[in-house]
Amino acid sequence: MKAIVLLSGGLDSATVLALAKSQGRECLALSFTYGQRHEVELRAAARVANAQGVAEHVVYPLDLRLFGASALTADIDVPKDAVGAEGIPITYVPARNTIFLAIALGYAEARGATEIWLGVNAVDYSGYPDCRPDFIAAFQQVIITGTRSGSEHGEPRIVAPLIELTKGEIIRRGVELGVDYSLTHSCYDPVDAGHACGHCDSCILRRRGFEEAGVNDPTVYA
Amino acid sequence: MKAIVLLSGGLDSATVLALAKSQGRECLALSFTYGQRHEVELRAAARVANAQGVAEHVVYPLDLRLFGASALTADIDVPKDAVGAEGIPITYVPARNTIFLAIALGYAEARGATEIWLGVNAVDYSGYPDCRPDFIAAFQQVIITGTRSGSEHGEPRIVAPLIELTKGEIIRRGVELGVDYSLTHSCYDPVDAGHACGHCDSCILRRRGFEEAGVNDPTVYA
Numbered sequence: 001m002k003a004i005v006l007l008s009g010g011l012d013s014a015t016v017l018a019l020a021k022s023q024g025r026e027c028l029a030l031s032f033t034y035g036q037r038h039e040v041e042l043r044a045a046a047r048v049a050n051a052q053g054v055a056e057h058v059v060y061p062l063d064l065r066l067f068g069a070s071a072l073t074a075d076i077d078v079p080k081d082a083v084g085a086e087g088i089p090i091t092y093v094p095a096r097n098t099i100f101l102a103i104a105l106g107y108a109e110a111r112g113a114t115e116i117w118l119g120v121n122a123v124d125y126s127g128y129p130d131c132r133p134d135f136i137a138a139f140q141q142v143i144i145t146g147t148r149s150g151s152e153h154g155e156p157r158i159v160a161p162l163i164e165l166t167k168g169e170i171i172r173r174g175v176e177l178g179v180d181y182s183l184t185h186s187c188y189d190p191v192d193a194g195h196a197c198g199h200c201d202s203c204i205l206r207r208r209g210f211e212e213a214g215v216n217d218p219t220v221y222a
Numbered sequence: 223m224k225a226i227v228l229l230s231g232g233l234d235s236a237t238v239l240a241l242a243k244s245q246g247r248e249c250l251a252l253s254f255t256y257g258q259r260h261e262v263e264l265r266a267a268a269r270v271a272n273a274q275g276v277a278e279h280v281v282y283p284l285d286l287r288l289f290g291a292s293a294l295t296a297d298i299d300v301p302k303d304a305v306g307a308e309g310i311p312i313t314y315v316p317a318r319n320t321i322f323l324a325i326a327l328g329y330a331e332a333r334g335a336t337e338i339w340l341g342v343n344a345v346d347y348s349g350y351p352d353c354r355p356d357f358i359a360a361f362q363q364v365i366i367t368g369t370r371s372g373s374e375h376g377e378p379r380i381v382a383p384l385i386e387l388t389k390g391e392i393i394r395r396g397v398e399l400g401v402d403y404s405l406t407h408s409c410y411d412p413v414d415a416g417h418a419c420g421h422c423d424s425c426i427l428r429r430r431g432f433e434e435a436g437v438n439d440p441t442v443y444a
Binding site: 096097101107110129132139141146148150151 | 282283285314315316317318319320321323324325327328329330331332351352354356357359360361363364365366367368369370372373
C-alpha cells in the first residue's frame with residue numbers, strides 16, 4: 001500500500017515515517033521549500049529519507065514568503081523562551097498545513113497512494129490551529145467531497161499517529177523503531193548547520209521530550 | 223472589505239470579479255501557473271484584472287506537472303465533443319481547487335482579507351468533484367478549524383456566487399455588470415493565442431452559454 005509521508009526533517013515526521021514503514025507501507029516522502037530561514041531543515045529531511053529508505057522523496061517548491069506574516073517566513077524575530085504563552089504564536093504560518101495537505105493530496109491521487117501520514121501533534125504543539133484533530137477531520141471531508149479518489153473510494157485517508165502523544169511518548173516509540181534522532185532538526189532559528197538555538201518553542205519542546213522519554217538528546221545546542 | 227478573487231482568465235472568474243467589485247469589495251486577484259498547456263489563460267487573467275481594476279494581481283507559481291495525471295497538466299490529449307460523458311473527465315486535475323483554495327487562504331490571512339471569491343459552478347460544470355457545494359462547505363470547515371483568522375473570527379468566508387447558476391445566467395449577469403467577455407479565455411486546447419478549438423468541454427459549455435443568454439459570443443473559434 002502506497003503512503004505519502006510529510007517529512008519536515010524534524011523529530012515528529014521522522015517518527016511518522018518509521019511508523020508507516022513498520023506497518024508495511026511503501027512510503028513516498030514529501031518535503032517543502034517554503035522560504036525557510038535555513039536550509040538545515042531540508043538537509044535533515046533528506047538524511048532521514050535516506051536513512052529510513054523511501055520509494056521517492058519529492059521536495060516541492062512553495063513560495064510562502066509571498067504571503068509574509070510569520071516569524072518562520074518573514075523578517076520577524078523568532079521568540080525565545082516563550083513556550084506556554086497565550087494564543088497562537090508568531091511562528092504560525094498562514095494556512096501552512098492546509099497548503100501542505102492540499103499538495104500531498106494532489107500527489108497522492110496522481111500516484112495512487114491511499115494514505116497521507118503526517119506528524120501533527122495536539123499535546124505538545126505550541127498553539128497552532130492546524131495541528132488539532134478537528135482540523136484533520138475537516139480536511140478528510142474535503143478529500144471525500146472534492147477529489148476523484150475521495151468521492152469514489154473514500155481515499156486517501158489522513159493518518160496522524162502522533163496527534164494524541166506527548167513528545168516523550170513519540171521519542172520512546174521512535175527509539176523502539178530504531179529512529180536515529182541525531183539526523184533530525186527541530187530548531188526554528190539555528191545558529192549554524194550544527195547548532196540549535198536551544199530557546200525557541202521547537203527547541204524547548206524537543207529538549208523536554210528527551211527528558212520525559214529518559215533518552216539522551218543528541219542535539220548540539222549553541 | 224478586502225476579498226481574494228481567484229482569477230483564471232475564463233468567463234466565470236471574470237464574472238465573479240465583477241460581482242465582487244459591484245458589492246464594493248477591494249479585490250486582490252490570484253492566478254496560478256500550473257503547467258498549463260498554454261500561457262493564453264494567464265494573459266487573459268491579466269487583461270481581465272487590468273480592465274476591471276484590482277488592488278493587486280498575484281500570479282502564483284505552482285508546479286502541478288510534478289503530479290501529472292490530467293489532460294490539462296500532462297501529455298494526454300484533451301478530449302473533443304465529449305460533454306455529457308459519464309464520470310469525472312480526464313481533464314480533472316488532482317486536488318486542483320483544494321490546492322488553489324489553500325493558497326488563497328494563506329494569501330487572505332496574510333493580507334487580512336475576509337472573503338475568498340471563486341467561480342465554481344455545479345450546473346454546467348463538467349463532472350469535477352471540487353466544483354460542488356459540499357466541497358465548498360467542507361473547505362469552509364477547514365478554514366474555521368485550521369487557521370488563526372478562521373478559529374478567531376470565522377473568516378475568511380468562501381463566496382461562490384455562480385455555483386447554482388447556468389452558464390447563460392452567468393453571462394447575462396456579467397453583461398449587466400459590463401464584463402467584456404472578449405478579454406476572457408476558456409478553451410482547454412487553443413489552436414493559437416487568438417483561436418479557441420471549439421470542441422473541448424470548456425469551449426462547448428461556453429458556446430452553449432452564449433446561445434442560452436442570447437448574447438453574441440465574441441470568441442474566435444478555429
